[in-house]
Amino acid sequence: MSRQPRPEGAGRCASLEWAMHPSSDALPAAAAPQAAANPLLRNLNPEQRAAVTLAPRHALILAGAGSGKTRVLTTRIAWLITTGQVSPGGVLAVTFTNKAAREMLARPSAMLPVPVRGMWVGTFHGLCNRFLRIHWKRAALPQGFQILDAQDQQAAVKRVVKAMNLDEERYPPKQVAWFIAGEKEEGRRPKDVEVRDEHARRLVEVYQAYEDQCQREGVVDFAELLLRSYELMRDDALLREHYQRRFAHILVDEFQDTNRLQYRWLKMFAGPGSATFAVGDDDQSIYAFRGAQVGNMADFEREFAVGTVIKLEQNYRSTSNVLDAANALISHNVRRLGKNLRTDAGAGQPVRVMEATSDFAEAQWFVDEAKQLHRDGTPLAEIAVLYRSNAQSRVIESALFNAGIAYRVYGGLRFFERAEIKHALAYLRLIENADDDTSFLRVVNFPARGIGARTIEQLQDAARASATSLHASADALAGKAGANLRAFGALLAAMRAASAGLTLREIIEHVVEASGLADYYRTEKEGQDRLENLAELVNAAEAFVTQEGFGRDPADDAEEVLSPLAAFLAHAALEAGDNQANAGADAIQLMTVHSAKGLEFDCVFVTGLEEGLFPHENSLESRDGLEEERRLMYVAITRARKRLYLSFSQTRMLHGHTRYAIRSRFFDELPEHALRWITPKGQRSAYREAWGRAGVAAAAAGPSPEPSFRRGEAAHGIRTGRNVFHDKFGEGVVVTLEGSGSDARAQVNFGRHGMKWLALAVAKLTPVE
DNA sequence: TCGGTTCAGAGTATT
DNA sequence: TCTGAACCGA
Numbered sequence A: 001m002s003r004q005p006r007p008e009g010a011g012r013c014a015s016l017e018w019a020m021h022p023s024s025d026a027l028p029a030a031a032a033p034q035a036a037a038n039p040l041l042r043n044l045n046p047e048q049r050a051a052v053t054l055a056p057r058h059a060l061i062l063a064g065a066g067s068g069k070t071r072v073l074t075t076r077i078a079w080l081i082t083t084g085q086v087s088p089g090g091v092l093a094v095t096f097t098n099k100a101a102r103e104m105l106a107r108p109s110a111m112l113p114v115p116v117r118g119m120w121v122g123t124f125h126g127l128c129n130r131f132l133r134i135h136w137k138r139a140a141l142p143q144g145f146q147i148l149d150a151q152d153q154q155a156a157v158k159r160v161v162k163a164m165n166l167d168e169e170r171y172p173p174k175q176v177a178w179f180i181a182g183e184k185e186e187g188r189r190p191k192d193v194e195v196r197d198e199h200a201r202r203l204v205e206v207y208q209a210y211e212d213q214c215q216r217e218g219v220v221d222f223a224e225l226l227l228r229s230y231e232l233m234r235d236d237a238l239l240r241e242h243y244q245r246r247f248a249h250i251l252v253d254e255f256q257d258t259n260r261l262q263y264r265w266l267k268m269f270a271g272p273g274s275a276t277f278a279v280g281d282d283d284q285s286i287y288a289f290r291g292a293q294v295g296n297m298a299d300f301e302r303e304f305a306v307g308t309v310i311k312l313e314q315n316y317r318s319t320s321n322v323l324d325a326a327n328a329l330i331s332h333n334v335r336r337l338g339k340n341l342r343t344d345a346g347a348g349q350p351v352r353v354m355e356a357t358s359d360f361a362e363a364q365w366f367v368d369e370a371k372q373l374h375r376d377g378t379p380l381a382e383i384a385v386l387y388r389s390n391a392q393s394r395v396i397e398s399a400l401f402n403a404g405i406a407y408r409v410y411g412g413l414r415f416f417e418r419a420e421i422k423h424a425l426a427y428l429r430l431i432e433n434a435d436d437d438t439s440f441l442r443v444v445n446f447p448a449r450g451i452g453a454r455t456i457e458q459l460q461d462a463a464r465a466s467a468t469s470l471h472a473s474a475d476a477l478a479g480k481a482g483a484n485l486r487a488f489g490a491l492l493a494a495m496r497a498a499s500a501g502l503t504l505r506e507i508i509e510h511v512v513e514a515s516g517l518a519d520y521y522r523t524e525k526e527g528q529d530r531l532e533n534l535a536e537l538v539n540a541a542e543a544f545v546t547q548e549g550f551g552r553d554p555a556d557d558a559e560e561v562l563s564p565l566a567a568f569l570a571h572a573a574l575e576a577g578d579n580q581a582n583a584g585a586d587a588i589q590l591m592t593v594h595s596a597k598g599l600e601f602d603c604v605f606v607t608g609l610e611e612g613l614f615p616h617e618n619s620l621e622s623r624d625g626l627e628e629e630r631r632l633m634y635v636a637i638t639r640a641r642k643r644l645y646l647s648f649s650q651t652r653m654l655h656g657h658t659r660y661a662i663r664s665r666f667f668d669e670l671p672e673h674a675l676r677w678i679t680p681k682g683q684r685s686a687y688r689e690a691w692g693r694a695g696v697a698a699a700a701a702g703p704s705p706e707p708s709f710r711r712g713e714a715a716h717g718i719r720t721g722r723n724v725f726h727d728k729f730g731e732g733v734v735v736t737l738e739g740s741g742s743d744a745r746a747q748v749n750f751g752r753h754g755m756k757w758l759a760l761a762v763a764k765l766t767p768v769e
Numbered sequence B: 001t002c003g004g005t006t007c008a009g010a011g012t013a014t015t
Numbered sequence C: 001t002c003t004g005a006a007c008c009g010a
Helices: A012-020 A031-035 A046-052 A069-082 A098-111 A124-134 A150-163 A173-185 A198-217 A222-235 A237-246 A260-269 A295-303 A320-330 A359-375 A390-403 A419-432 A437-443 A453-466 A470-476 A479-499 A504-514 A517-523 A528-551 A564-574 A623-637 A665-669 A686-690
Strands: A059-063 A091-095 A120-123 A146-148 A219-221 A249-252 A275-280 A308-312 A351-356 A383-387 A407-409 A588-592 A601-606 A640-649 A651-654 A657-660 A675-677 A723-726 A730-738 A745-749 A755-759 A765-767
Touching (some): A046 A069, A046 A308, A059 A295, A069 A098, A069 A249, A069 A275, A091 A098, A098 A120, A124 A260, A150 A173, A150 A219, A150 A437, A173 A198, A173 A219, A198 A219, A222 A260, A237 A260, A249 A260, A260 A295, A275 A295, A320 A351, A320 A640, A320 A665, A351 A359, A359 A383, A359 A601, A359 A651, A390 A407, A390 A588, A419 A437, A419 A479, A419 A504, A419 A517, A419 A528, A437 A470, A453 A479, A470 A479, A504 A517, A504 A528, A504 A564, A528 A564, A601 A623, A623 A665
Parallel strands (some): A059 A275, A091 A249, A146 A219, A351 A640, A351 A675, A407 A588
Antiparallel strands (some): A651 A657, A723 A730, A723 A765
16 A cells, blocks of 8 residues: 555645546555445445545545446445434535436435435535525525526516617527526626626626516526525525534535536535535536536635545446547547546457448438347447437438337427426416516416407506516506406416415316316317326326425425425426436437436447537637537547447538538547448548548549539539648548639638638649549 | 418537 | 528418
């Protein structure tokens, strides 16, 4: 044993040095004695065991893909509790997704003989909701405050922009909502935003008006949940001390995905006596675009004076060919904490690489390959197709559909986002809170009850004038329109009265009928599905009440108990539900690389590996952007257990045009020994040979491209789809030809050098082939 | 108020 | 090419 555990408060340089060391011989020795005794620690490797049994102090666990991260996290919780180091009530465990949160609750419960009640396990938002439900008074919120999802938020912003008479062209609600969420996630209120120009000043005004509106209506958006809790902790010393004392152990999953506000939030809960156990992987940081700061890992080490960094590098998922590919690829990133995956699984199958002539052909090839795998015994559900962007799923779907193979696409509308569900929820929310204008506007005329756009405009004017909600202003309108409005108000009042004393299930059943929603969908041609969804909503509510007991815990000493309806509405906003029925069926899995994170499959196909698509063109300008794309590719590769296929296509239908593509630069970063090119001979493009280590000019004579590429014939022997060589930019593909004679120009995709327009009279372009 | 037409835009996404 | 949103006529 070469090293002893680091004493408390040891300097951070030392810890960094630790991080850079091969870890197995550098583990804290403290783990060893108890290890044999406790069954929890059986089957853990030395690094995992070290992490699980770490003494109570801040620690950073660098957990590589497939290294048993969740296992370490959950076993640690169980370990802390069984060894009596903490009671369940002293544990705070945070994740990003509900799925991960459920796991983090379920697995320790299974390991422990004692109930884990009192433990705070959940998503950042879920925990903030819990926190604010308890301290709603101090947070200046109504007890039954409602949560706006992204859709609702955008609608609310739109209303503000309209009310302020701003040009919706210059202030698109989507972007304004994005701006507001971004500022909140940086912890900034309107007064804190730095204003440089007129446009920014206006944006801040909108932000302020939006805040006022939310406060008036008693609603909060997602970012507000975080910010409001953070501020309350920051400003209320008693409260802060209470929670800091309570949570002796804070565990964070996917730490590399935290944004600035989440990091500060964590810091606020970590008191002098708490130990923060942060688990993450900088190589899998793929959410910078939504505010994630990988830098939080370094900040954490510094600001928490982290004494222990443990690297989990033993991979239990993939064979070494797959890992060699992953390791080699990611080594091209400069900004890394440094980590290398290893496995005992043996070399396994080589990574197969396929070059297709078109996106259509690529999809067809995939289908044939998948059929073969299935025939050889792979369940369909163990075959996944990954792509960079959602639009790519279409051609694959249609190929699968034509072949009659079951498949499942991830993403898309989730249960609680469906229109009919949102409508029903809007009625329910109005029962809870009549001032919720977002919900009011959603259903005031749905089903139609003679309240048109003009009426609503008048109503909004009246509401603005009296600074009240729409519902409170209904009396101000005269005539037939006013009568209709008051009838709607009476309907809501009747629903509210009727729901008193009913169970949640009965309330929803009543509302679905009384609102006219059920009748509306019964007469609709395609309303059957929607009716079924509404019935499913009733079931979901029922399940929520029985299973969750709506999340109350006596230990939380909430000031008053929330009604089941309000709790269910919060649940609906925080957990959008599944996006697909029959999730368990045996079907091929289609998803973006982003949504594949955290999953694993026997066979993985990564498709569309073309310059401009993967890496995506929008991220090529900056090094950070490109490195994130590379991490994304790393995530894609490390999803595979046994077989990995990488494919790209010479042409791809994009935005209605055929685009000529160059294979992704990532191929050049993969080790040749782990790859096997399976492209049929006659199908390889010239640059395929040319692009390798030998340099560009010595292109092997390739076969001619598909006949369809021969269109667009032009002078100079250059034509669309042809591979050409340029002295400065190297190999490229002609994408477009324009003009004629001395005006002739060609648009050429030079891959890593980007898309260029070149005048054929000037530029020296030599056809390659 | 509805339904058809026109137009812009098209990356990744959890809560 | 396809989608969703805005717009216009009946």
